[in-house]
Amino acid sequence: MWSDTARTAHGPDGGCRAARKATAVEHEHPRFARGGREHPKRTPRGALLPVRLFRALFDATAGSLAGLEAAGVVRPAADPAVRAAFLLVNDLAVILLREQVQAVLGVDPLGPTGLGRWSQTLMDTYSRGIFALGPEEEQP
Numbered sequence: 152m153w154s155d156t157a158r159t160a161h162g163p164d165g166g167c168r169a170a171r172k173a174t175a176v177e178h179e180h181p182r183f184a185r186g187g188r189e190h191p192k193r194t195p196r197g198a199l200l201p202v203r204l205f206r207a208l209f210d211a212t213a214g215s216l217a218g219l220e221a222a223g224v225v226r227p228a229a230d231p232a233v234r235a236a237f238l239l240v241n242d243l244a245v246i247l248l249r250e251q252v253q254a255v256l257g258v259d260p261l262g263p264t265g266l267g268r269w270s271q272t273l274m275d276t277y278s279r280g281i282f283a284l285g286p287e288e289e290q291p
Contacts, residue, residue, distance in 0.1 A: 205239075212239045245269065 213235035219225045228234040245260050258265040
């Protein structure tokens with residue numbers, strides 16, 4: 152699947168067709184074209200709030216993980232920034248996809264019953280992982 156995606160996204164010259172297409176659309180769009188009403192550097196009022204919020208949540212997550220790592224509660228990461236972003240995105244996904252998760256589980260993942268189920272699976276996944284290990288590698 153990923154190799155098909157990579158072949159579709161990248162042209163024979165190794166350049167990303169999606170990026171070239173986005174650039175072309177950007178230059179054709181009235182907002183970015185010469186003489187357009189809006190300058191491409193201007194952002195609508197409040198447009199940076201989601202960026203700032205995500206950055207603040209990321210910084211808090213990274214800081215918490217650094218403290219937990221220093222305390223010996225979590226293992227050191229090869230790439231702490233990626234680990235922090237990965238965990239943050241997973242946490243935000245249940246909030247953003249709450250209705251869809253509820254539809255497939257039959258219970259609100261953030262309600263009392265659903266949160267118990269969700270938390271139990273989350274802790275099991277984060278503490279024991281998802282891959283089966285050989286007998287000599289089994290975790291307690």
